[in-house]
Amino acid sequence: MARVAPKLSACLVLIIALLMATVAVAQPWPAAVRQIEDKGVTIVKEFEAPGGMKGYAARAGSRPISLYLTPDGKHVIIGTMLDAEGRNLSKPALDAAITLPDRQAAWPLLEQSSWIADGKDSAPRKLYVFTDPNCPYCHKYYEAARPWVEAGKVQLRHIPVGILKPTSPGKAAALLAADNPEKAMARHEANYQSGGITPMENVPDALQQKVAANNRLMSDLGIQGTPGIFYKDDKGTIQVRQGVPQGASLKQVMGPK
16 A cells, blocks of 8 residues: 655645634625625625624625524524614614725716706715605705705705606606706706606616616615715715614714704
């Protein structure tokens, strides 16, 4: 029987150990989580979760998502976790693990999107807002922002998307195609309760592409509902708010009056 030289044997042991370590590093997640990873989702980081579960910050394409492994380790739940007061428990973990690096790169993409100015160009604070013309929460935020906009403190840059209803893409296209989009947006909001702007029929290809590009950008930046608000805080760091900010949160987003 052939014998392996001691040095060669030691090398083989080292190679096997390195291979085993590589496998261990490549597959650090539980089997149920790896099944999601096999479907094209990138697992970024594990985080603490309530209810005996383990949370995982993940990315589907460029969209951040949260996963929750049940206590038995056999099942994975995908989505947002809320507490009894309706607070989003997933967002802080996603912000820490994924969203913040994306925000800094997002600003030039927002600047290059098809947006409608609402307020003075000289306003010291500019906010980008993903807005669906049929979204009641977007309308609520539009009204809440009036004191800041009318005082010249804030310029909202509405990025029209068409996601909520069949008429949403046509309404978004009509806003973008208006001779004066800012006035068209104001008329739409003033008449929101009666339906707002009339959706455009037979939307030209160029306008369809603009609305579709806005939809894609919203998805790529991980915004899962409207309004989705991007703004820079007092330190110049890009922040994101999903939904209508209220109370102290509204002042934080809009800045001083």
